Amino acid sequence: xxxxxxxxxxxxxxxxxxxxxxxxxxxxxxxxxxxxxxxxxxxxxxxxxxxxxxxxxxxxxxxxxxxxxxxxxxxxxxxxxxxxxxxxxxxxxxxxxxxxxxxxxxxxxxxxxxxxxxxxxxxxxxxxxxxxxxxxxxxxxxxxxxxxxxxxxxxxxxxxxxxxxxxxxxxxxxxxxxxxxxxxxxxxxxxxxxxxxxxxxxxxxxxxxxxxxxxxxxxxxxxxxxxxxxxxxxxxxxxxxxxxxxxxxxxxxxxxxxxxxxxxxxxxxxxxxxxxxxxxxxxxxxxxx
Ligand SMILES: Nc1nc(=O)c2c([nH]1)NC[C@@H]1CN(c3ccc(C(=O)N[C@@H](CCC(=O)O)C(=O)O)cc3)C=[N+]21
Numbered sequence: 001x002x003x004x005x006x007x008x009x010x011x012x013x014x015x016x017x018x019x020x021x022x023x024x025x026x027x028x029x030x031x032x033x034x035x036x037x038x039x040x041x042x043x044x045x046x047x048x049x050x051x052x053x054x055x056x057x058x059x060x061x062x063x064x065x066x067x068x069x070x071x072x073x074x075x076x077x078x079x080x081x082x083x084x085x086x087x088x089x090x091x092x093x094x095x096x097x098x099x100x101x102x103x104x105x106x107x108x109x110x111x112x113x114x115x116x117x118x119x120x121x122x123x124x125x126x127x128x129x130x131x132x133x134x135x136x137x138x139x140x141x142x143x144x145x146x147x148x149x150x151x152x153x154x155x156x157x158x159x160x161x162x163x164x165x166x167x168x169x170x171x172x173x174x175x176x177x178x179x180x181x182x183x184x185x186x187x188x189x190x191x192x193x194x195x196x197x198x199x200x201x202x203x204x205x206x207x208x209x210x211x212x213x214x215x216x217x218x219x220x221x222x223x224x225x226x227x228x229x230x231x232x233x234x235x236x237x238x239x240x241x242x243x244x245x246x247x248x249x250x251x252x253x254x255x256x257x258x259x260x261x262x263x264x265x266x267x268x269x270x271x272x273x274x275x276x277x278x279x280x281x282x283x284x285x286x287x288x289x
Contacts, residue, residue: 006226006252009152011144015264018147019060022271026061033278035064035093035119035270036085040078040104041071045233046097053095056267062274063090075104079112086114092281093119093274116281119273122169130176137273142173144265145206145227146181152254154225157182160201164188164215164242165208170229174206195219207242217247226255229262 026033035057039050050066057064069078078096085091094117100106110118115125121139129136149156161183165171171187178185188198190209199205199219207215208229220226230242241258249255256262 006249006255007152008249009148009227009254009256009261011148011256011261012264014148014151015144015268018265018268019056019271022268022275023060025275029278031278031282032061032063033093033274034088034091035062035095035274036091037064037066038069038078038081038085038094038096039066040069040073040097040100042068043071050097053267053270057271057274060271062271071101072103075108078104078109082109082112086112086117091117092278093117093270095120095270117277119270119277121173121273127168127173130173133180137277138177138269139169139173140266140269140273141170141208141229141262142177143269143273144262145174145229146177147269148227148256148262148265149181149204149225152225154204154254156204159183159203160186161204161206162186162188162199162202163206163208164195164199165210165229167208170208174208178204178206209242211242212240213242213244215243215248217244217251220248220251222251223253224251226252227262228256228258231258231263 037050037053054064054066085094094113096109098106100109110122113123115123118126118137121137126136130138161178163171163174163185166187166189175185175187186198188195192198196219199215200221202221202224204225205220206227206229210230210232212232212234226243226248228241228243232240234240239259245257
């Protein structure tokens, strides 16, 4: 293992600052923005994330509640609940924790959420608004990645960006955001002919594939900025990113760790989205972001 030459981008610290700014803005409001997290089944892995979201939301002054439904709940019951949350004026943000059990069509659920309350930014209306460069709720993880790149001072205009992964949740929205930041963007994926060669061309490399430590040291150009979106639980219980950190840190100019990189930013951006949704819905025109 080479000693890290790269600057390590402290996502936890950046997220902490973002959460503090959100909390300040919430404290100045005459109401508490409402967030409802819906969780189906009590899978312990997702329980940790839901608890972290809930804790962060409460700490920032939100009115936050988690609704836990049984794992065998019917799709119609979940859709009914979403209808109630859509109609509830105290609710500004709705997040249905994914993945959902097999009896429930994920797409039907996401489509049922009021786009104005879709703080995950997964609804097709928000995806379409982002693709057409109109104000929208932007998915939290890609938003957090852009925030980290800017905070780390990574030059984006004219830079070659390579996104590894083409998911609806991370890869595709990141393509839009990096393009809007004037990067030349390549989206690479499992069928890309020569992944290492594509990655080596990147000034900015974002790995979002969900395969532990897939990106090796020799995939990274000297000085590149490497953002690791992967959060993979290994059989031994450890957490690994999509990037082989120790190897890549020997080549990269800057790199995010796992944990403590993109993960905390996802939660901070969820709070920011919920605040923005509340300001837009309740007609206070100082949203944006
Ligand atoms: N509708 C929906 N929206 C989501 O945003 C969503 C989801 N479903 N389902 C599950 C994934 C996963 N996810 C994480 C968020 C934060 C951390 C996070 O904060 N991780 C910390 C600590 C991780 C740990 O120690 O376990 C870190 O990386 O430093 C991880 C994972 C959001 N997700």
